[in-house]
Amino acid sequence: MASDLNIFQQPSPNFGIRRGGVIPSMIVLHYTAMKSSKDAIQRLSDPKSEVSAHYLIDEAGKVTQLVDEQKRAWHAGQGCWGEINDINSYSIGIELDYCPSAKCNFDERQISSLEKLLFDILKRRSEIRPEFIIAHSDMAPGRKFDPGMYFPWKKLSQKGLSIWPENILDLAADWGKFKYHAERFGYRASCDTFGGWTDVLDVFRLRFLPKQEGKLSPVDMGVITYLSNNWPNIRNND
Numbered sequence: 156m157a158s159d160l161n162i163f164q165q166p167s168p169n170f171g172i173r174r175g176g177v178i179p180s181m182i183v184l185h186y187t188a189m190k191s192s193k194d195a196i197q198r199l200s201d202p203k204s205e206v207s208a209h210y211l212i213d214e215a216g217k218v219t220q221l222v223d224e225q226k227r228a229w230h231a232g233q234g235c236w237g238e239i240n241d242i243n244s245y246s247i248g249i250e251l252d253y254c255p256s257a258k259c260n261f262d263e264r265q266i267s268s269l270e271k272l273l274f275d276i277l278k279r280r281s282e283i284r285p286e287f288i289i290a291h292s293d294m295a296p297g298r299k300f301d302p303g304m305y306f307p308w309k310k311l312s313q314k315g316l317s318i319w320p321e322n323i324l325d326l327a328a329d330w331g332k333f334k335y336h337a338e339r340f341g342y343r344a345s346c347d348t349f350g351g352w353t354d355v356l357d358v359f360r361l362r363f364l365p366k367q368e369g370k371l372s373p374v375d376m377g378v379i380t381y382l383s384n385n386w387p388n389i390r391n392n393d
């Protein structure tokens with residue numbers, strides 16, 4: 156355990172067994188979209204809500220653990236990433252106390268605690284590589300949008316806690332190639348229609364090109380190709 160990271164324990168009853176006894180190989184990052192961390196902890200611990208997460212980090216950086224990492228918390232819901240459909244069994248869920256309608260940038264104290272927690276988890280769990288730390292939106296295009304456009308993925312990547320595309324070349328816009336590279340990286344459309352793939356484009360941009368709008372463009376192509384070539388979603392431990 157990182158010496159300067161205090162983790163407060165507040166067990167939630169909302170968890171189950173990881174199906175098939177799998178070892179988590181992913182981390183899913185969320186925002187709570189609630190008024191306060193107190194409200195969020197209450198909801199994540201209410202049996203009626205049937206939701207939870209392993210950790211919650213409040214704005215000031217306080218880390219609360221609600222579910223043991225060995226257990227299956229209920230944070231991901233419907234969706235998939237690469238070949239994995241049961242994201243809850245394969246992942247550790249971290250909630251950030253953050254309300255997108257109330258603010259833009261995340262509090263530095265909150266991100267600092269998140270970095271310490273991620274360092275600690277990655278040190279203990281070699282199955283989790285930086286490219287397997289994903290957004291809730293990544294695994295549920297069209298349904299989820301957290302942790303949102305202000306989450307500092309690039310900053311995390313500079314510490315080996317995420318990935319980020321560099322020196323991107325523009326490439327010709329081509330939906331067939333976009334789908335190929337998006338799937339190779341890990342994205343799955345909820346349905347194989349133009350709408351389903353537009354949802355994938357939207358969540359991909361939310362994370363990697365938050366200012367990009369309009370139709371599929373050469374910069375989208377450059378980034379998705381870079382991601383797919385550098386981090387193809389290939390697992391050897393499943």
Ligand SMILES: [Zn+2]
Nearest residue numbers: 185186291301
């Ligand atoms: Zn979420």
